[in-house]
Amino acid sequence: MGGSRGGLAGQLGGLLRAQPRASLGLPMLLLGTYFFYCLTGSCEPLPPAARQLRPPPRDPAGDRPEEPAAAAGGRSGPGSRRFPQAIIVGVKKGGTRALLEFLRAHPAVRALGAEPHFFDRGYEKGLPWYRNLMPRTLEGQITMEKTPSYFVTKEAPKRIYNMSRETKLIVVVRNPVTRAISDYTQTLSKNPTIPSFQALAFKNVSTGLIDTTWSAVRIGIYAKHLDNWLQYFPLSKFLFVSGERLVSDPAGEMGRVQDFLGLKRVVTDKHFYFNETKGFPCLKKPEGSSRPRCLGKSKGRPHPKIHGQVIQRLQEFYRPFNMKFYQMTGQDFGWD
Numbered sequence: 001m002g003g004s005r006g007g008l009a010g011q012l013g014g015l016l017r018a019q020p021r022a023s024l025g026l027p028m029l030l031l032g033t034y035f036f037y038c039l040t041g042s043c044e045p046l047p048p049a050a051r052q053l054r055p056p057p058r059d060p061a062g063d064r065p066e067e068p069a070a071a072a073g074g075r076s077g078p079g080s081r082r083f084p085q086a087i088i089v090g091v092k093k094g095g096t097r098a099l100l101e102f103l104r105a106h107p108a109v110r111a112l113g114a115e116p117h118f119f120d121r122g123y124e125k126g127l128p129w130y131r132n133l134m135p136r137t138l139e140g141q142i143t144m145e146k147t148p149s150y151f152v153t154k155e156a157p158k159r160i161y162n163m164s165r166e167t168k169l170i171v172v173v174r175n176p177v178t179r180a181i182s183d184y185t186q187t188l189s190k191n192p193t194i195p196s197f198q199a200l201a202f203k204n205v206s207t208g209l210i211d212t213t214w215s216a217v218r219i220g221i222y223a224k225h226l227d228n229w230l231q232y233f234p235l236s237k238f239l240f241v242s243g244e245r246l247v248s249d250p251a252g253e254m255g256r257v258q259d260f261l262g263l264k265r266v267v268t269d270k271h272f273y274f275n276e277t278k279g280f281p282c283l284k285k286p287e288g289s290s291r292p293r294c295l296g297k298s299k300g301r302p303h304p305k306i307h308g309q310v311i312q313r314l315q316e317f318y319r320p321f322n323m324k325f326y327q328m329t330g331q332d333f334g335w336d
Contacts, residue, residue, distance in 0.1 A: 079136035083127070084112075084143045086168040086261055087160065089229075090151025091219055093182040094172040095243035098280065100146045102254055105283055106266050110135040111144040119160055120153040127163060142261060148172075152218070152225050161232040168261065169233060174243030175335040176220025176322070177314045178303075183216040185303050198310050210317045217314075223324040230328075240329050250281040 088096050103109045116122065118130045134143050150156040151171055160167055174182075184197045194200070203211040212218050219225075229238070239260040246253045251269035258265050272281045275294055282294035319336055326332050 077136050079138045079141075081131050081134045081136055082143050083131055083163055084134065084145050084167065085164075086142060086144050086170060087150070088144070088146030088148070088170045088172065089156070089160075090148045090171045090225070091173055091179070091222070092148040092152075093179050093186065094148065094174040095241070095246045096146050096148045096172050098246055098250075099170070099172055099241060099253075099257065100144075102250060102267060102271075102283065103144065103257065105271055106258065106263060108141050108263050108266075109144060109261075110137045110141050111146070115147040116145055117147050117149065119156040120147065120149050123155070123159055142263070151229075152215075154228060157229045157232040165233070167233075167237070168239070169229070169237055170239050170241060170257065170260070171222075171226075172241045172243050172246065173222055173325075173333065175333075176222065176318045177311055177335075179220050179243075180216040180314065181303050181306060183219065187216075188304065197304065197306055201310065201314065208313050210314070220318060221321050223321045223328060226325065226328055235329070238329075240331055242331075242333055244333075247280060 088099060090096070100111055100113075104111050104113075112134060116130065116133050118125070118133075122130075134145070137143050150160070160169075180201070181197065184200070188194060198205065200214050201211060201217060203209040210217060212221070239257065241253055241257060250272050251267070254267045255265055258267065271283055273284055274280075275282045280294070315336070322333070322335050
């Protein structure tokens with residue numbers, strides 16, 4: 001009997017050594033049998049592998065085993081979370097998503113995909129919370145995020161300045177008339193019952209008085225918003241990207257952006273092709289991906305037909321603001 005018990009212990013130890021990752025079913029059956037025989041007399045000591053054969057502890061939620069601390073630390077990945085060194089702060093419907101996607105093709109850029117809206121909506125959560133949102137970066141990489149509503153948020157410049165006065169700020173701007181129409185088109189796609197563009201754009205259609213309280217109009221008064229930012233940051237901290245040139249010459253605009261960020265010009269004309277269907281440039285097949293990266297379905301929507309007189313009146317309204325913006329930035333965007 002002792003021989004049988006000794007043989008059973010040996011079999012159990014051999015099985016555990018030979019199949020350390022095997023299912024626990026058979027070893028547990030052998031272990032139970034071994035202890036049954038032990039009730040009848042002395043037993044050989046269990047092999048070390050069998051003595052360690054215990055189910056792993058459960059986590060507090062009880063849905064999966066806890067991992068060792070070292071494994072949990074490894075899961076977080078290399079690098080560290082840092083405050084963004086550069087932020088795309090504006091403007092809505094100007095081309096910020098396109099710019100972010102193009103930048104993410106650069107190996108030295110790590111950017112948050114979603115818009116965190118920290119400096120306009122979530123500031124009370126605190127800077128540690130914000131930093132924890134950021135992707136981990138290695139030495140030589142820069143951290144970025146984009147939230148286009150920052151540009152028109154009065155408190156955003158001071159809040160970003162308090163985080164770091166060295167933050168680089170990118171503003172993607174577009175003809176304010178076509179930007180307003182694009183903004184309206186997006187809202188219309190979500191709520192088809194809203195009034196017409198003309199009804200929202202004018203306080204009084206007969207007099208042609210523009211309603212500057214409507215956000216689609218107000219966002220395009222770029223000079224006014226930039227005035228607020230210049231109270232905290234010098235012009236040298238800004239790069240103004242043309243939304244139109246980002247479509248017609250993405251490689252050229254990306255060259256300027258990479259220079260501004262102090263990056264090697266890695267994203268070049270070889271990275272782009274023009275998608276005729278969407279009317280936007282797309283990134284060619286990225287490394288490790290099976291297909292090209294184009295903007296989503298929400299980009300390139302057909303605009304509703306707007307009466308020519310409405311467009312002309314808006315152009316007249318924006319002209320003096322555009323001229324001031326050109327003077328402030330030292331760039332003529334050619335909207336007039």
